[in-house]
Amino acid sequence: MRDLTQDLVELIRLTACDLPLPVEARLRAALQNEEPGSAAQTALAAILKNIKISRQNSTPICQDTGTPAFYIKYPAGLDIQELKKQILSAVENATQCAYLRPNAVDPLSGINSGNNLGGDFFPDLHFQISEQGDFSIDLLLKGGGCENVGRQYSLPDETLSANRDLEGVRQCVLDAVYQAQGFGCAPGFLGIAIGGDRGTSYLAAKETFLQDPNIHHSDQKIAALEERITSEANELGIGPMGFGGRSTVLGTQITSAYRLPASYFVSISYMCWAYRHRKMTVLEDHVIYE
Amino acid sequence: MSPITKEAALEYHKLNGLPGKISVTPTKPLDTQQDLGLAYTPGVAYPVLEIEKDPNLAYEYTDKGNLVAVITNGTAILGLGDRGALASKPVMEGKSVLFKKFADLDSIDIEVNTHDPEKVIAVVEAIGSSFGGINLEDIKSPECFYIEKILQSKLDIPVFHDDQHGTAIILGAALLNALEISGKKIDQIKIVFSGAGAAALASAYHFVKIGVPRENIWMCDIKGLVYHGRKEEMFPEKEFFAQGDRPATLTEVIDGADVFIGLSVANIVTPEMLKRMGASPVIFPMANPDPEIKFDLAREARPDAMIGTGRSDFPNQINNLLGFPFIFRGALDVRASAINDEMKIAASNALSKLTKEPVPQDVLKAYGLEHLEFGRDYIVPKPLDRRVCLWEAPAVAQAAMESGVARIQVDLEDYRDQLKKRLNLE
Amino acid sequence: MIKHLTLPIEKEEIRKLTVGDTVLLSGVILTARDMAHKWLVDTFITKTSPASKEDIQIKDRIIAIAAKSLIYHCGPVVTKKADGKYQFTAAGPTTSLREEPYEAEVIEFLDLRGVIGKGGMGARTLNACQAAPAVYFHAVGGAASLIAQCVTEVLDVYKLEFGIPEAIWTIRVKDLPVIVTMDSNGQSLHSQIRETSHSALKKLIR
Numbered sequence: 001m002r003d004l005t006q007d008l009v010e011l012i013r014l015t016a017c018d019l020p021l022p023v024e025a026r027l028r029a030a031l032q033n034e035e036p037g038s039a040a041q042t043a044l045a046a047i048l049k050n051i052k053i054s055r056q057n058s059t060p061i062c063q064d065t066g067t068p069a070f071y072i073k074y075p076a077g078l079d080i081q082e083l084k085k086q087i088l089s090a091v092e093n094a095t096q097c098a099y100l101r102p103n104a105v106d107p108l109s110g111i112n113s114g115n116n117l118g119g120d121f122f123p124d125l126h127f128q129i130s131e132q133g134d135f136s137i138d139l140l141l142k143g144g145g146c147e148n149v150g151r152q153y154s155l156p157d158e159t160l161s162a163n164r165d166l167e168g169v170r171q172c173v174l175d176a177v178y179q180a181q182g183f184g185c186a187p188g189f190l191g192i193a194i195g196g197d198r199g200t201s202y203l204a205a206k207e208t209f210l211q212d213p214n215i216h217h218s219d220q221k222i223a224a225l226e227e228r229i230t231s232e233a234n235e236l237g238i239g240p241m242g243f244g245g246r247s248t249v250l251g252t253q254i255t256s257a258y259r260l261p262a263s264y265f266v267s268i269s270y271m272c273w274a275y276r277h278r279k280m281t282v283l284e285d286h287v288i289y290e
Numbered sequence: 291m292s293p294i295t296k297e298a299a300l301e302y303h304k305l306n307g308l309p310g311k312i313s314v315t316p317t318k319p320l321d322t323q324q325d326l327g328l329a330y331t332p333g334v335a336y337p338v339l340e341i342e343k344d345p346n347l348a349y350e351y352t353d354k355g356n357l358v359a360v361i362t363n364g365t366a367i368l369g370l371g372d373r374g375a376l377a378s379k380p381v382m383e384g385k386s387v388l389f390k391k392f393a394d395l396d397s398i399d400i401e402v403n404t405h406d407p408e409k410v411i412a413v414v415e416a417i418g419s420s421f422g423g424i425n426l427e428d429i430k431s432p433e434c435f436y437i438e439k440i441l442q443s444k445l446d447i448p449v450f451h452d453d454q455h456g457t458a459i460i461l462g463a464a465l466l467n468a469l470e471i472s473g474k475k476i477d478q479i480k481i482v483f484s485g486a487g488a489a490a491l492a493s494a495y496h497f498v499k500i501g502v503p504r505e506n507i508w509m510c511d512i513k514g515l516v517y518h519g520r521k522e523e524m525f526p527e528k529e530f531f532a533q534g535d536r537p538a539t540l541t542e543v544i545d546g547a548d549v550f551i552g553l554s555v556a557n558i559v560t561p562e563m564l565k566r567m568g569a570s571p572v573i574f575p576m577a578n579p580d581p582e583i584k585f586d587l588a589r590e591a592r593p594d595a596m597i598g599t600g601r602s603d604f605p606n607q608i609n610n611l612l613g614f615p616f617i618f619r620g621a622l623d624v625r626a627s628a629i630n631d632e633m634k635i636a637a638s639n640a641l642s643k644l645t646k647e648p649v650p651q652d653v654l655k656a657y658g659l660e661h662l663e664f665g666r667d668y669i670v671p672k673p674l675d676r677r678v679c680l681w682e683a684p685a686v687a688q689a690a691m692e693s694g695v696a697r698i699q700v701d702l703e704d705y706r707d708q709l710k711k712r713l714n715l716e
Numbered sequence: 717m718i719k720h721l722t723l724p725i726e727k728e729e730i731r732k733l734t735v736g737d738t739v740l741l742s743g744v745i746l747t748a749r750d751m752a753h754k755w756l757v758d759t760f761i762t763k764t765s766p767a768s769k770e771d772i773q774i775k776d777r778i779i780a781i782a783a784k785s786l787i788y789h790c791g792p793v794v795t796k797k798a799d800g801k802y803q804f805t806a807a808g809p810t811t812s813l814r815e816e817p818y819e820a821e822v823i824e825f826l827d828l829r830g831v832i833g834k835g836g837m838g839a840r841t842l843n844a845c846q847a848a849p850a851v852y853f854h855a856v857g858g859a860a861s862l863i864a865q866c867v868t869e870v871l872d873v874y875k876l877e878f879g880i881p882e883a884i885w886t887i888r889v890k891d892l893p894v895i896v897t898m899d900s901n902g903q904s905l906h907s908q909i910r911e912t913s914h915s916a917l918k919k920l921i922r
Contacts, residue, residue, distance in 0.1 A: 025526035032435050032495060032527045036442045036449070037628025037695050039895045039905075042738050043856050045443035046893055048436075050862035062858035063793050063806035098805050101793040102880060110751075112879035145811050145834070145857065161922055171921040178917045181910060183811060183835045185857035214518060231504075232920050236913040241857055242835065243895060244909050274858045446718045694736075 001079050007280060007287045008090035008137070009097070014289055015139045015278040016065050016099045017058045019051045022213055023275045027051070030187055030240070030247035040245030047240070047273060058099070062185075062274045064143030065100040068116070068123035071138040071210060073130045080127060087137075091116050091123050135282040138210050146188060146272040149180035152202060155264040164264045166225055169194055169254075170232075176268040177233045177249060182242015185272035189213065189251045190229065193267045196257035205269035208253040209277055217254055226252040240273075303380060311383045312390075312399075317353075345419070346697075349625065358397045358618050359421045360385045363410055366430035366453070366488070369578060375401035378428055385427055385452075393615035393679060394712050395622065397425075407433040411440050418445040422622040423629075425614060426451040431488040432525040448621050448629040454492030456610035457576075459617070459634050460670065461493050461551065462500055463641035464608055465572060467669040468596040472570035474548060476501040480568070482547040484540055484575075484582055485554030486511040486528050493551065494531055499631055500638070508533050508547070510540040511554070541566075548572065552582035559583040561591035569594060576600045576608055596666050605667040612641060612671060616679050620686025623705065624696035629686075636689035640682045644671050652676070676715055680706055720891070724784035725829050730849045733896050735903040739853060740891040741786070744871065745832070746778065748787045749810055751882040752875065753818040761821050774874045774884075781886050782826035786853070789815060789833035791881025793860070794870070802870040804887070806860035809834035812852075820844035836897050836906035849900035856893065866892040 031044040054061040068091055074080065094100045095116040104118030105111070116123065153172040155164045160175055162168035173192060180186070191208035193201045216223035229252045239245025250273070259265070279290045292298070303310065319325045327333050337351035349355040364378035365371075382399030389397035402413050410433075414424060424447065426438055434451055441449040469476055481502060483490045486509045494507050509516040509531045513523050515538040516531055541563055544550060548568045552559065552575035559575060559582040567573075573595045575582035585604040588597050598606030617637050621629050649662040653675045662668050671678055684705055690696040710716055721729065723743025733739070748756070758765040760775055767775075793806035812833030815822075819831060819841045830845075831837070832853040845851055855863060869888040876883045897905040 025529060028436065028526035029530040031439045032491075032530070033498075034439075036439075036630050038630070039736055039738065041439065042443045042893065042895060045440050046856040046859045046862055049440070050856070050859035053865060054861040057861065059861040059864065060793055060806040061860060063791065063808045063860040063864075064810070064858075065793075065806075098793050098795045101791070101806065105879075112881070114879070143858075148811065174917060174921050178913055181835075181906070181913070182857075183813070185834070216518075235920060236916045238909060238913050241854060241895075242906065242909055243854070243897070244905070244912070272858060444718075 001082055003086065004083070004282065004287070005086045005090050005093065007282075008087055009093050009099075011137065011139055011278060011280040011289065012068065012090060012094040013058060013097070013099045015141050015276050016060045016094070018055045018278075019061055019274065019276065020278065023273075024048070024051055026213070026250045027187070027273060030250060033246045034240070035245070038245060039241075039243035040239045040247070043240040043243055044247075060099060060101065061276065062143055062272070063101055064145060065103060066141040066143040066147070066276075067103065067121075068100065069126070069140045069142070069206070070123060071126045071128070071140070071207070073128050073134050073136045075130055075133040075135050078135070084125060087123070087125065088117055136279055137282070138277065138279045140206070140209055141276040142206070142209070142271060143185075143274070146184035146270045149176075149184040149270045150202070150205070151176040151179065151268050151270075152198065153266045153268075155266060166221070169266050170225065170229060172266045173229050173252075173268055174232055174236070176270070177238070178236055180270055181238055182240075184270040185274070186238055186242060187240055187247040187250045187273055189271040189275050190233070190249055190253070191269040191271060192229075192252065192254045193265075193269075194254065194256045195259035196265060196267070197260070197263065198265060200257055201265040201267040202269065204255050204257045205267040208255050209269070209271055209275065211253055213251045213253070213275070222254050226254055311380075311387045314398075348419070349422075353396055354420065355422045355622060355625065356394075356396050357421050358386075358389055358395050358423045358425055358622070359417070360389070360397055360399045360425045360427055361402060361414055362399075362426070362428045363402045363404060364428065365405065366428045366434070368428070372430065375403040382427060385425065388611065389425075389615050389618065392611065393619040393683070395615065395618055407437050410437050411444075414441055414449075415444050418447060418449075421447060422625070423448040423450065423618050425618065426453075428453065431491070432527055434488050435491070435527045442628060446627045448618070448626055450614070450617070450629045451488065451492075452610055452614045453488045455496070455629075455634060456613040457489040457553070457608075458493040458496035459613045459638050460608050460610065460641065461574065462496055462635070462638035463612075463645075464574065464598055464606065464670040465497070465549065466500075466638065466642045467645055467664070468549075468572040471596060471666060471669070472572070474570070477503060477506075479506060479548035480546060481507050481549040481551065482540070482544050483507070483509045484511075484550070484552045484558065485577075486516055486523075486531075487553060490551070490553040491527050491531070493553070495527075496634065500635060504531065505533075507531055508543050510538075510543055514539050515543050550574065552576055554582060556580035556582065557584075559588075561587055564588060564591045564595070567592070567595075571595045573597045574599070574608060596669055598670065602673075606669055607673060608670060609673045611673045612678060613637060613682075616682035617686050619679065619709070620683035621690060623683065624687045624690045624700055625698050626687075626690040626695045627697065628695050630690075630693055630695055632689040632693040633686045633695075636685040637682050640685035641671055641678070644675075644677060644681045645669060647677075649675075650677070676713075679713060680709055680715065683709055723786060723829070726784070727829070727849050730829050730851055731900055733851050733899055734901070735896055735899050735905045735908075737896040739894050739896060741832070741853065741894060742890045742892070743785065744781060744886065744888050745786045745788050746781055747790045747792065747883075747885040747887065748822075749789050749791055749882055750814055751878040752884045753815045753822060755875065755878075756822055756825065757818045761825055777872075778874065778884065778886075779826060782828055784827060784829055786828060786830045786832055787822070787826070788855075788887075789831065792864070792885065794880050794885075802873065802885075804864040804867045804870060804885075807864040807867055808858050808860035809855040809863075811835045812837050816841060823848050823850050832892075832894055836904065842898055842902065842904055845898055845900050846902050851896050851900055852898035852904075853894035854897040854905075863892060866890055 034041040162171040193205035233249035364375040386397035389395040549572040874884040
């Protein structure tokens with residue numbers, strides 16, 4: 001396969017420095033909704049200014065560039081070993097260019113590797129073969145602040161009186177948003193997975209951020225629940241940065257995963273306002289970025 | 291009223307050999323050498339140094355506390371569109387003059403010659419401290435939303451785009467009164483807009499703040515319904531109100547609506563469309579100079595409706611003049627750092643309450659009416675009702691004090707008396 | 717209301733600040749996060765780790781800068797310019813609550829007038845703010861490029877062995893936008909919002 005390293009560095013640069021327009025649009029609308037003279041308005045105005053500056057100067061939107069999570073769809077026969085090498089090289093390269101902050105810390109020694117590479121899970125690579133022969137790479141950057149306020153519930157949950165149904169799900173999610181307060185850099189986005197085991201549940205919740213935030217769930221009942229959760233989360237009044245205000249959650253996406261009869265997990269992945277997701281589609285002799 | 295012709299208008303602007311509509315008047319004696327020495331050098335150095343030490347003293351030693359800048363870049367002049375900064379000057383002078391005439395606020399017009407929103411922001415941010423408040427005017431959508439919000443976060447004086455919020459506040463008052471008459475609840479009505487520009491969107495955002503669920507607001511513009519996934523003429527502030535994911539026409543959307551608000555163009559609403567609205571509908575076709583449907587036609591189609599337009603020759607004229615002079619008056623008199631939602635809602639409520647008071651003779655005379663009483667044909671005060679200031683400015687001042695944005699406190703009774711004196715309303 | 721404050725700053729100025737104030741900060745401050753806090757407390761306050769000669773030198777330099785000024789909870793992205801000087805390219809705040817076990821002592825030890833961070837801090841720090849006096853300045857989370865532009869000069873760096881994000885950087889800032897969320901009079905916006913959001917939650921889920 002050909003050398004995609006530079007294209008991958010560009011993917012990283014775009015993701016880290018150039019916030020997708022649909023996310024920026026939601027933040028603009030949120031600004032309009034906040035009270036003149038409020039701290040919430042000051043926060044959103046600063047955020048929007050920051051987005052512009054980062055895009056102009058190719059500097060990271062947020063200094064916590066997170067764990068780079070690559071989701072690769074590849075055609076059968078592709079040399080995955082080689083692709084993996086190129087991705088790791090691109091990550092190192094991008095770190096030298098300061099598009100990424102060195103974020104890989106050995107948990108046992110406490111030493112930062114310095115080049116954003118660390119063991120099997122840093123960066124985080126997910127390979128999936130494509131029957132149709134597609135070749136694309138999604139990159140998601142998600143920082144520690146919002147990662148720390150994700151939560152997983154096991155239903156039934158006694159303290160919330162939440163049962164194994166959609167009403168129980170709604171209760172868990174609102175509780176999670178309340179617990180998060182402003183720590184996840186609200187206004188945020190919610191990725192929710194119903195079902196799975198402890199591991200697949202969290203993974204599925206995070207993977208909802210690869211979807212178009214403007215597309216609702218295909219099941220009307222779930223789509224209505226997504227809307228309801230967003231609207232009710234905003235009624236908590238936590239606001240941007242937890243300063244109090246009207247925008248706490250800008251969107252909610254729900255997915256589900258088959259579960260064991262004995263388990264019923266609800267995983268909430270909390271994405272901050274800096275919802276950094278971009279996709280690179282690899283064609284014959286060039287690439288397209290979205 | 292005589293017809294407003296081009297000749298008459300141009301003549302007015304040159305009347306008595308005086309070009310334009312405003313001039314500046316000194317407020318201190320400048321007759322003797324002593325006066326000059328105090329007003330200018332060397333005396334003026336003292337207030338300069340005091341203000342440098344404490345910027346708040348600018349309110350004591352300069353006109354800042356009574357000065358509103360009317361600022362535009364000329365990109366959305368009335369119904370004329372983008373005609374450029376200089377061409378907008380007669381409109382801006384007119385706005386300044388209305389501030390002075392109706393609220394005794396000194397006002398100067400500033401036309402910023404740039405289309406770049408960042409430059410508009412930079413200019414206004416840099417000159418902001420000279421004023422007690424900034425009235426943004428005739429700046430085109432969608433930039434106007436962003437420009438206003440960013441300036442609000444940067445300046446510690448009110449920044450208020452009247453095209454957006456003036457309309458919203460008056461409409462809010464009219465809507466509340468109309469709903470009281472029809473007995474409908476604000477969280478259960480369907481509102482349909484024709485037009486999704488500055489006034490329409492600001493009004494929609496305002497309605498959400500006073501209790502209308504966002505899902506109950508439907509916006510239609512020149513491309514029809516604003517829906518999720520629409521590509522044409524879309525921007526973030528408009529997307530917030532997207533409904534469904536399929537196109538639809540105004541005719542389809544107005545079905546079952548309780549409220550129709552027109553901030554678009556003339557003659558696009560038919561009697562048949564109005565007939566499909568709910569019982570006791572509220573109909574506000576406000577396109578200028580000709581509404582979306584003529585008042586009489588609307589009245590004929592729906593005798594049970596409450597109808598308001600922007601025209602002075604029909605009942606329920608919804609005119610921004612009922613708002614901006616008195617909102618700024620109240621805000622500046624308590625040195626408010628912003629005109630926030632509480633103040634806007636207080637302004638709306640004051641107008642709404644005033645409409646329920648008995649109407650004095652001079653108002654009836656001014657409009658050639660025998661009788662006027664709160665009801666279908668009187669849901670908002672008349673623009674030339676001199677009581678508006680005494681109701682609205684104190685309400686705004688009170689809301690500023692209660693919501694923590696006022697930098698000085700006033701006793702409301704004293705304040706009302708002061709206003710009466712200031713505006714010769716004894 | 718927007719206030720401009722220049723560091724170093726006197727106690728009376730700090731007492732005047734209240735929760736909700738928007739402030740633009742200018743002057744020299746230093747960054748300090750998890751490892752720096754632990755090092756300061758372990759080495760000089762609880763003295764559970766021995767202090768080397770180098771440690772003491774660094775401590776003296778830091779005290780000189782920090783007195784009457786602020787620390788900033790931040791792990792920046794840093795590049796080197798052509799002239800060899802450092803530049804911050806991304807400098808948003810990190811979550812402050814992790815430093816809660818250390819902050820009260822550090823405020824006293826360094827004679828700080830406040831702390832800049834994200835997410836607020838707990839009761840111990842709130843009490844220390846009343847005593848010092850000091851305030852908590854909440855920076856806009858994630859506004860990395862905007863805040864980096866407010867860093868006009870990177871003066872020095874200590875404890876680089878902690879890694880770039882965890883090192884102690886001394887920087888000059890101009891008009892860094894922050895909101896006071898904990899003041900020196902015992903008020904905390906975070907407690908207020910936690911309360912109001914809790915009441916709202918109760919209404920929404922049984």
